[in-house]
Amino acid sequence: MFVLDSRLEQDTLLVGDFPLCRLLLMNEARYPWFILVPRREEVSEVFQLDLADQRQLWQETTFLAETLKDSFGADKMNIAALGNVVSQLHMHVIVRRRDDAAWPAPVWGKHPAEPYTDEQVAAIRSRLRLVLTENFNFAEESGRES
Structure with missing residues (x-):
């Protein structure tokens, strides 16, 4: 039975x-x-x-990266x-922009996390929902609250 690592669930x-794959948004x-x-x-x-499963992982990763690049105007995608x-x-599939807080360094460990607001999370989910459900067999989850 699949169980998500507690550190991933927490963050x-x-x-x-x-x-x-389960799709998560880093907070x-x-x-x-x-x-x-x-x-x-x-x-x-x-x-x-x-x-x-290896092929499916790569397919889901590349589809997500392409969707994010287009949706968020990335200068570079980090995978x-x-x-x-x-x-x-x-x-990890991360949208990078030349003007982001860590550019060009890695995003982790640079500074304490700045959590999303509920409104920001809703906007991101809304932005991705249409593209993911129309172009991929994607199911939204409502189990864990944001």
Whole structure:
């Protein structure tokens, strides 16, 4: 049974589910920073997924990155699966702009997180909802509150 790592649950807001991955929004308002987590048990590395899931992960990641680039006017998209602190496999998909607070450095560890307001979260969900549901088998989740 899939269980989201408690650190990811603590630091993110639930957006919904792709066919393979749970889509989370990092609760850091300075950057549109999303995390995809394959809903598979005890997976910490991409190579632990079967080939079909590996392809699905990459498809969901690239679709999300393209959608975010267009929706948020990115100068660069950062995509990474690090897992040094949280071992559960998760893919960071981060919109970067030349004028963001950390450019060109990494976004993590630069400064304390600036949480989203409820209105900001609603606007982001609304912005993504139409594109994701029309172009991908995406299901919104209402389980965890923002």
